Amino acid sequence: MSLQLELPQSFYTALQNELKDVYAEAMAEAKRDLGISREYLTVKEACEYVSVSNATFTNNFIAEGLPTFKIGQKIYVRKSDINNFISQHRIN
Template sequence: MEQLKVELPDNVSDAITTAVFDSFRKAREASQSDNYPIYLTKKQACEYLNISNRTLNDWIEKENIPFKHIGKTYRFNRNELDKFMATK
């Protein structure tokens, strides 16, 4: 069987590629966010950000990362963490 090869204009090919990558990115972000509550514990924040507890403690000490300290516990807003990581 003979294969038919179709050449698309560069702008169409680029638009398709961009749309596919955007779809994959959005799906990945949605699936990752669904696994975590909006307010995270230190352990959950480390898992979510894929960092060590030591790194998180360093960021807390330097007050680089957004967090709330309530009594003896720390809470991290998942949306604020996403914004913070976008600036890293």
């Protein structure tokens, strides 16, 4: 025995639109969190990108020569510079 329930088309359309909005927002948030959509990151974003604290990033990345850019009061780091810096410090 099965039960069938018929819902109006407007319900399906509204549900589909809601799911699209949720998906778009989740993707945008994930890109922001990972810094995927931008080449230049703030120091805070760069710390999140490489999973280190601000002190570690400042003392072990910036102090050791990672290039930075200052615009107003904000300091930015280029993602490609971070990746190159890490590659240059390979142990094996």
